[in-house]
Amino acid sequence: MNLVERAGLCALHRLDPEVAHGLSLKALGAGLAPLPGPFTTPRLATVVAGLRLPNPVGLAAGYDKNAEAAGALTRAGFGFIELGAATPRPQPGNPRPRLFRLTEDRAVINRFGFNNDGAEAIARRLSGLQRSVPVGINLGANKDASDRAADFRTVLSVCGPHVDFATVNVSSPNTEKLRELQGKAALSALLAGVIDTRDGLERRIPVFLKIAPDLSEAELADVADVALASGIDAVIATNTTLSRDGLKSRHRDEAGGLSGAPLFDKSTRVLARLSALTEGRLPLIGVGGVGSADTAYAKIRAGASAVQLYSAMVYQGLSLVTGIAKELDALLARDGFAYVADAVGTGRKDWL
Numbered sequence: 001m002n003l004v005e006r007a008g009l010c011a012l013h014r015l016d017p018e019v020a021h022g023l024s025l026k027a028l029g030a031g032l033a034p035l036p037g038p039f040t041t042p043r044l045a046t047v048v049a050g051l052r053l054p055n056p057v058g059l060a061a062g063y064d065k066n067a068e069a070a071g072a073l074t075r076a077g078f079g080f081i082e083l084g085a086a087t088p089r090p091q092p093g094n095p096r097p098r099l100f101r102l103t104e105d106r107a108v109i110n111r112f113g114f115n116n117d118g119a120e121a122i123a124r125r126l127s128g129l130q131r132s133v134p135v136g137i138n139l140g141a142n143k144d145a146s147d148r149a150a151d152f153r154t155v156l157s158v159c160g161p162h163v164d165f166a167t168v169n170v171s172s173p174n175t176e177k178l179r180e181l182q183g184k185a186a187l188s189a190l191l192a193g194v195i196d197t198r199d200g201l202e203r204r205i206p207v208f209l210k211i212a213p214d215l216s217e218a219e220l221a222d223v224a225d226v227a228l229a230s231g232i233d234a235v236i237a238t239n240t241t242l243s244r245d246g247l248k249s250r251h252r253d254e255a256g257g258l259s260g261a262p263l264f265d266k267s268t269r270v271l272a273r274l275s276a277l278t279e280g281r282l283p284l285i286g287v288g289g290v291g292s293a294d295t296a297y298a299k300i301r302a303g304a305s306a307v308q309l310y311s312a313m314v315y316q317g318l319s320l321v322t323g324i325a326k327e328l329d330a331l332l333a334r335d336g337f338a339y340v341a342d343a344v345g346t347g348r349k350d351w352l
Contacts, residue, residue: 001316001317001319001320002319005317005318005319006317008027008317009315009317012024013101013103016097017097017099017100017101017108018096018097018098018099021063021099025063025064025068025069026068026069028069028072028073028076028318029068029069029071029072031072033072033076033318034318034319035072035075035076036075036076036077036322037075037077037132038054038055038077038078038079038132038133038325039054039055039077039322039325039326039329040054040055040079040325041329042339043329043332043333043337043338043339043340044056044079044325044328044329044332044340045339045340046305046306046339046340046341047341048234048283048285048305048306049165049206049208049233049234049283050206050233051080051134051164051165051206052134053079053080053133053134053306054079054133055078055079055325055328056079056296056300056304056305056306056307056328056340057077057078057079057296057306057307057308057309057321057324057325057328058078058079058080058081058082058285058306058307058308058309059073059076059078059080059081059082059308059309059310059321060082060287060308060309060310061082061083061084061085061136061138061167061169061210061310062084062085062110062112062138062310063310063313064081064083065083065084065085065086065112065115065116065117066083066116066117066121066122066125067083067122067125067126067129068125070083070125070126070129070131070135071129071130071131074129074130074131074132074133074135075132076318076321077318077319077321077322077325078133078321079133079306079325080133080134080135080136080164080306081133081134081135081136082135082136082137082138082165082167082308083122083126083135083136083137083138083163084116084122084137084138084139084140084167084169085114085116085138085139085140085169085172086116086118086119086122086137086138086139086140086155086159087114087116087118087119087140087141087142087151087155088118088119088141088142088145088151088154088155088158089118089142090116090117090118090121091113091114091115091116091118091142091143092115093112093113093114093115093116094111094112094113094115094174098110098111098112098113098256099111099112100251100254100256101249101251101314102247102248102249102251102252102258102260103249103315104248104249105247105248105249105252105260105261105262106260106261106262106291106311106312106315107247107249107258107259107260107261107262107263107311108258108259108260108311108314109251109252109254109255109256109257109258109259110174110240110256110257110259111174111254111255111256111257112174113143113174113175114140114141114142114143114172114174114175116140119154119155119158119159120158122137122159123158123159123161123162126159126162126163127162129162134164134165135163135164136163136164136165136166136167136208137155137159137160137163137165137166137167138166138167138169138210139151139152139155139156139159139166139167139168139169139194140152140155140169140172140175141175143175148181149181149189149190149193150193152168152190152193152194153193153194153196153197156194156197156198156201156207157197157200157201160197160198160201160205161201161202161203163205164205164206165205165206165207165208165233166194166198166205166206166207166208167207167208167209167210167236168190168191168194168207168208168209168210168232169210169239170182170187170190170209170210170211171210171211171212171238171239172239172240172257173212173239173240173241173242173256173257174256174257182211182212182215182219182223183219183222184222184223184225184226187209187222187223187226187230188226188229188230191207191209191226191227191230191231191232192230194207195207195230195231195232206233206234207231207232207233208232208233208234208235208236208285209223209227209230209232209234209235209236210235210236210237210238210239211223211235211236211237211238211239211270211274212238212239212241213237213238213239213240213241213243213263213266213267213270213288214241214242214243215270217273220270220273220274220277221277223235223274224274224277224278227278227282228278228281228282232282233282233283234282234283234284234285234305235274235278235282235283235284235285236284236285236287236308237267237270237271237274237284237285237286237287237288237304238263238266238267238270238271238287238288239257239287239288240256240257240258240259240263240288241257241258241259241263241266241267241288242257242258243258243266244258245262246262247262259288259289259310259311260289260291260311260312260314261289261291261311261312262289263288263289264288264289264290264291264295265289266288267286267287267288267289268286268288268289268298268299268302268351269351269352271284271286271299271302271303271304271351272302272303272348272350272351272352273351273352274303275302275303275304275345275348276303276348276352280303280344280345283305283306284303284304284305285304285305285306285307285308286299286300286302286303286304286306286307286308287299287307287308287309287310290307290308290309290312290324291309291311291312291315291316291320292312292324292327293323293324293326293327293328293330293331294331296309296324296328297328297331297332297343298347300328300340300343300344301343301344301345301346301347301348301350302345302347302348302350302351303344303345303348304344305340305341305344306340309321309324
């Protein structure tokens with residue numbers, strides 16, 4: 001992180017977190033941040049669910065909900081980005097304040113509640129997007145929807161033609177009863193409908209499933225069974241947690257989903273367990289507490305074919321992304337791996 005980026009972060013941290021979040025997106029969209037493009041080497045370049053990634057470091061959903069800075073983000077160093085979550089109709093989300101920095105814990109709590117401009121508006125922005133890395137959309141459901149499964153299909157039909165992958169998000173803790181869709185019967189039916197909608201698109205795109213870190217062993221086994229049987233292309237493990245174990249910051253008891261450094265161990269254990277349950281038959285994307293090359297590498301060795309981050313940028317800035325990619329390349333070389341794919345799952349037993 002250079003002095004300019006450090007000063008910018010200090011200035012943003014003097015503001016309300018959600019205001020700072022919005023300003024960072026505006027700065028990106030206005031070209032005020034360096035955009036180096038993705039760092040890549042033959043070792044880092046990889047293919048996940050048919051998507052060619054210049055490096056395996058992606059942007060997690062939640063940062064650019066409305067595709068306002070999507071073009072800039074594709075040039076910011078990421079190997080792929082995920083936007084949203086999008087819902088069929090616009091919705092304001094939960095009342096403010098709904099975003100909290102937990103500085104002492106290097107963490108964030110949010111209870112946004114799928115605030116977004118709606119699928120049609122997001123699709124219009126995506127339709128003219130020039131991109132050099134894969135771009136995905138996180139599918140959500142409106143809070144007042146009578147048929148949430150139908151909402152996922154609607155967003156996919158509207159936004160699907162303009163993206164490279166879509167993620168079914170049944171793991172946000174901020175929409176009441178959404179996580180109930182992770183049950184075996186409900187999830188099977190939901191994914192069957194989404195896959196059917198995907199198959200009706202003019203261009204086939206991979207469909208991912210994003211799961212919670214708070215699943216029991218039995219629930220995780222059910223998710224693995226459904227994922228393997230459903231025809232989805234990858235699983236993202238994991239979303240934010242409801243746990244507050246070990247937190248020190250004054251906002252630790254705020255309602256919402258916790259992300260950032262404290263989530264790393266919990267999410268990586270879920271990732272490794274899912275890797276064991278699926279026996280390498282389904283690509284996994286590791287997210288939760290990635291804030292360094294070491295944590296990214298640990299996720300890969302636990303079973304992830306690629307990783308995502310978001311909260312770490314709150315504390316370390318956008319240059320973190322390129323830094324992780326460069327250091328990850330060095331770690332892979334140090335351990336004798338010719339390609340990212342060669343390292344996937346090689347340290348899984350350490351997390352089981």
